[in-house]
Amino acid sequence: MKKKNIWLWNHYATDMYQNRGGRHYWFAKNLIKNGYNTTIFCANVRHNTGDVIDIEEGIYSTDTRDNIPFVFIKTPKYKGNGKKRILNMISFYKNLFPVAKEYSKKHGKPDIILASSVHPLTLVAGIKIAKKFNIPCICEVRDLWPEAIFAFNKVKENSLLGKVLVSGEHWIYKKADALIFTKEGDTDYIKEKKWDLFQGGVINLKKAYYINNGVDLDAFIKSSNLNILDDPDLEAKKFNVVYVGAIRPVNDVGKILNVALRLKDHKDIQFLIYGDGDQRKMLEQRVMVEGLTNVKIKGFVNKRFIPYILSKSSVNILNYSQNQYNWARGNSSNKLFEYMASGKPIISTVKMGYSIIDKYKCGIEIENASGDDLARAILDIKEMPKTQYDQLGQNARVGAKEFDFKVLTKKLIQVIDCVTEENK
Template sequence: MKVIFVNRYVSPDQSATSRMITSIASALAQRGYEVVAVASRHLHNEDQTVLPPNEVISGIKVVRLTTSHFGRLKTFGRAIDYFFFHLSAFTWLVRHASRDDIAVVCTDPPFLSVTTAVALRLRGASSVNWVMDLFPETAIELGLFKRSPIVGRLARSLRNWSIGTSAAIACPTTTMADYLRDELSPRCPISLLRQWSDGKEIYPIAAADNELRTEWGLDDKLVIGYSGNFGRAHEFDTILNAAALLRDQPDIRFLMIGNGHQHARVVDAAKKLGLDNMIFKPLQPAENLAKSLCAADVHLVSLLPQLEHCIIPSKFYGILAAGRPTIFIGDLNGEVARVIDAYGCGKNIAIGEGQRLAAAIRELRDDTARRLEMGQIARRVLTNDYSYDQAIDKWCALLDRLDRSGDRVPHIEQRVSP
């Protein structure tokens, strides 16, 4: 059996999603599967880098397709990039996929399930749709189809048809899985395969041993971190409000690492508000990831409540691995909020409650013992419930079941825990 991963970005040193795909693919290769990854020749946030058309990463044969590269910041240019990746991926699968193959189809770019469904049907291969983000629901909730709701409904119908042809559908959260069960035929095989983080790649580093804190002038500070994508799905006004309320606290700093659609707006707002307590840094290379995440004493994760069924903030699992508490800003009954409540590895704040966020930060500053205890709990949660080894075992079990059945996999019921 050959397993083919299809996603626009496959690289161990890029976004959390890209690293997750690479880690699963490399683990399967180490366990004896023949693994091919089909991706683009570009990196997630580097406009100038062009990768070789073929390479081997951790036992994975990576095939990189030539596409346009206008970048992620302009909507029209991104749409052109999407189109050419769809076209190239379709062509490659029609030429190279075979009847015994299983293609793990990811969700970057949107509608990849539609393109691959046609190509894989032509070749008689099977697919597992790994649904990390739901499109077009995300765009609909953000108002991008407000002027053309019919297009949004058509897009959802196409998506439902395409993933409905899968041998299996992998969802990272119970909220997303329940939503898709309502959307699709009851016969559609939906599996709950939670996201994770590699505890060997990201691990706790004490503040005193972290040279990045010294390099960035953060020694003797309580550092409140945000790390990752500044995307449309995230909310930053609550964070800016809290930072403004805490601007006169000389021992508190906000460390904002990453980039994305809202990054320029957040930087501009911080300048206008005179928030000298807010420090911005670019995304860090993979070899610095543990140090980068551990440069913060507490991390912030935000998600717009209307997107709870569409998106899972992957950064949360890296924070667990780093052994740091999380303050979640969003739906108090959401997926991340439920984990935090169940285990006590952080705090939850509703969007717009900047004063409560500032108060929570002061509380964690003043109670060092409690803050450290939350971090220890976070690491235990990762080890017990969201570990790399557990994720690999579940993926192998799913693929082996598909290989034995040669057709659709029966619905997998799993105990739903926080």
């Protein structure tokens, strides 16, 4: 049987190339193991860094990493989220068309395209180019645009631009041969819009699938043993409350400092914050002014050290703002599954819909968590009997196995097979 050629499109997979890991990197690795020829297409400019993959001639270059072919599409450099980033998105979209044509002449056309957001232009290109090739396109929606834009008040939903964005989103959902959502409740959005067939719309929910983010468990365990971070605080005989991730308004990391202030008399508890973002300096100033000796803001850390850091935690914090995101549809954050893989209890400062923490009984979710609520949850886990504490960790590992990318790739193959069969 002829191997299927799968093209995975993710504008920002350049980061996965550099880190040797990430959703589409792990999908590609496992698809290749399952007999598929798989290629990742991404921009040559790495998001949020000054890194650029050089393209000496033309508008794309190629490289292979860990047997995964990568195609880097030429885009302009940018910083932040302003006009230059939008130009970068548009450039990626426009250049996908000639690159797809030229690459297919050299390497054969794909049997299927999986086009992944964040931004919707990649999905639009996937649908249009798949039509030219007379093949199906799977659109993977990892963030509900434009809802996320509306939530942050960057654009008003009732504005002309807002209506254009919603109309474009509807077109994508209608034209895609299949839809993959990363949160279990994301199809509720289609129902809320009354776009589904049952309510007189044109979108058949039978073509909508759920494949969350996850973790490469083998790589995680290997990294926790090999990539050891020299950090004395991790080795201290203390109850380590660990947060790993961005330090931005949506993550509301200042709440952790509020809790540290409440628990400052518990000398055996320390708060370790790993990550960076536009609120980091403000929080470092607070630590100094408020004399929070039980808080260590570590700053950016290479992703390869995250498994080791989490192996030294006592409890991991999923800390989010209550009002800057719609948590009713679930959670697809990468760190949730890294936390689970570490086998340590988790505390979430928001109550999630379709809750994975509740499903696997691996921690505590707090609805509308105040600083006092979070402090109480930390003490509850610290003071619980060892057998109960250990059970939370074991439950987390059980859940992580179900979100291992070997399992998630099997789900993706089922989608590929269904779409292929329907388009014969």
